[in-house]
Amino acid sequence: MTKTPYAAPATARPARWTTLVLTGAALASVTVGAVLPASAAEPHAAPVTGTVRGHHPVDTAALTALMEPGPMASGTLVRVGGTGPTWTRATGPLSQDPAANFRIGSITKLFTSTLVLQLVGEDRFTLATPVQELLPGTLPAHWKPITVGQLLSHTSGIQEPCVAFGPGEAPTPAQVVAHWTDPRCAAPRYPVRAQQYNGVNHFLLGMVVEKVTGRSYADEVQRRIARPLGLRHTYSPKPGDRSVPGPVLADGDEIEPWAWAEGGMVSNAPDLERFMTHLMRGRLLRPAQQRELFAMPALSEGAVDRFSAGGLLRSEIDGTVVWGKTGSMGRSTSGVFATEGGRRTVVYSLLPASRDRELTRRHLMSLVGAAL
Structure with missing residues (x-):
């Protein structure tokens, strides 16, 4: 029996906070500028020290200094929210509009995972x-069964493709999956012994969403998440659409091929903060699926990037557990993270200036140390 789709009411209010995260190949940066009203930005106002209920004071002066253009980043945008004040600031060649739009890259996966967990909650599948x-004939017949849960938690065992698409190509989801399952490439490794982050997992999940609902992935994002939450700047572009409506966070990015349910969405910092707050507070999922969102599979132990059964990236910074997702598109690296219950949130977008990931990690830890 199909249950009524569950989504947060449009009138529900978000929450906000502070911090940063870096994981694996993607980086997370936290930062804060001056206290801002919700409707206006004052990127050059004097930094202040503020508090967010239940946490240490946030040293915005130190954070502001750390996010100035330099050897680690040529530009940084950070929006900090939570149960207390909100801060936002942009530096370098980035829009000073705190609600500027940008391609969110693999943060898209959080939206895809949410749609899938909603469908699980409606008994469409488990x-x-x-x-x-769910997708007969999509995967090679000789492959062992791969479950929806394995796709969500990056334990499918599917290997990286051995051939590449040409520059500027925008393949369909089916073509992407066929590319990953090319008989010339390695088959999944069994038994799966560890999590392995893999974009094709979410291409398959996006195809599941479309097959089960009979609607496009873009329509389901709007129907189940964006419209109920009032996310007016959040959407999945049509194939081949590489435009970003103004104001745009950073001009001149070389946009990669359309990445659909794996990494193709457009949003902005206020929308991502609102989405993450509602997700963390259980307003988008039923209780059983909310528990899956934070359950850590045994295979996540020892992984560089640890993902929950529901597809959330888990990290620990100075004893504080944060949940979220990073993403890259063009020149920029972005992320959204929150503490338990959405008491604090941070959205960032960074233009990296260094290719040294360890230096980037240390830079991140300095930012986090000033924020906590």
């Missing part, structure tokens, strides 16, 4: 359902 049952 986390144990093999994707081969």
Whole structure:
């Protein structure tokens, strides 16, 4: 029996906070500028020290100094929110509009995972359902069953493709999956012994969403998440659409091929903060699926990037557990993270100036140390 789709009411209010995260190949940067009213930006106002209920004071002066253009980043945008004041600031060649739009890259995966967990909550399928049952003929017949839950938690065992698409190509989801399952490439490794981050997992999940609902992925994002939450700047572009409506965070980015349910969405910092707050507070999922959102699979132990059963990236900074997702598109690296219950949130977008990931990590830790 199909249950009524569950989504947060449009009138629900968001929450906000502070911090930063870096994981694996993607980086997270936290920063803060002056206290801002919700409707206006004052990027050059004098930094202040503020508090967010239940946490240490936030040293915005130190954070502001750390996010100035330099050897680690040529520009940084940070929006900090939570149960207390909100801060936002942009430096370098970035729009000074705190609500500027940008391509969110793999943060898109959080939206895809949310749609899938909503469908699980509606009894459309379970986390144990093999994707081969939902998408017959999509994966090679000789492959062992791969479940929806394995796709969400990056434990599918699917390997990286051995051939590449040409520059500027915008393949369909089916073409992407066929590319990953090319018989010339390595088959999944069994048994799966660890999490392995892989974009094709969310291409398959996006295809599951479309097959089960009978609607496009873009429509389901709007119907189930964006419209109920009032996310007016959040959407999945049409194939081949590489435009970003103004104001745009950073001009001149070389936009990569359309990445759809894996990494193709457009949003802005206020929308991402609102989405993450509602997700963390259980306003988008039913209780059973909310628990899956934070359950850590045994295979996540020892992984560089640890993902929950519901697809959330888990990290620990100075004893504080944060949840979220990073993403890259063109020159920029972005992320959204929150503490338990959405008491604090941070959205960032960074233009990296260094290719040294360890230096970037240390830079991040300095930012986090000033924020906590």
